[in-house]
Amino acid sequence: MNRQRIFEIVCVIALVIFIGFMSGESSYSDKTAAEVAETVTESYDVSELRHIKKNKIKEEFGIDFTLVDSFEYYASDSIMTVDELMIIKLKEEVRPEEISAKIEKRVTDKQTLFEGYAPEQSALLKEYILTYDKGFIFYAVGKGADEALAAFKSSVR
Helix, strand or coil, X not given: CCHHHHHHHHXXXXXXXXXXXXXXXXXXXXXXXXXXXXXXXXXXXXCCCEECCHXXXXXXXXXXXXXXXXXXXXXXXXXXXXXXXXXXXXXXXXXXXXXXXXXXXXXXXXXXXXXXCCHHHHHHHHCCEEEEECCXXXXXXXXXXXXXXXXXXXXXX
């Protein structure tokens, strides 16, 4: 056997090991939305917010709950408070685009509503965070949203 052939075989073996290692890492967390929310709410104050039920989320966002495994949603009863925290665990193999688009549309609608007369709320809405990681959609508006995102990312790992 010549050196080039041996080099090719070593490269193929290294590639197989690399692919096996990368695919072995789970891309779906085994935690529930409540478990993740418990960690996140340590850094994001929800004491002024109310835990919202599924029917209100369907009404506000139009989310299809056949795609959802579990969820936690906190929002204010006051129309002038835009602070919100939502953590949705999708069922395995469900893509986040549909639900993320509904959340983005609602944020855009609220931004339009507050833009002319409530600059503080409008500024908070413009800084909203919406991301997807390990089977979870994370959405937050308000002071402390960045810290909540950091807690979320460490919790789903």
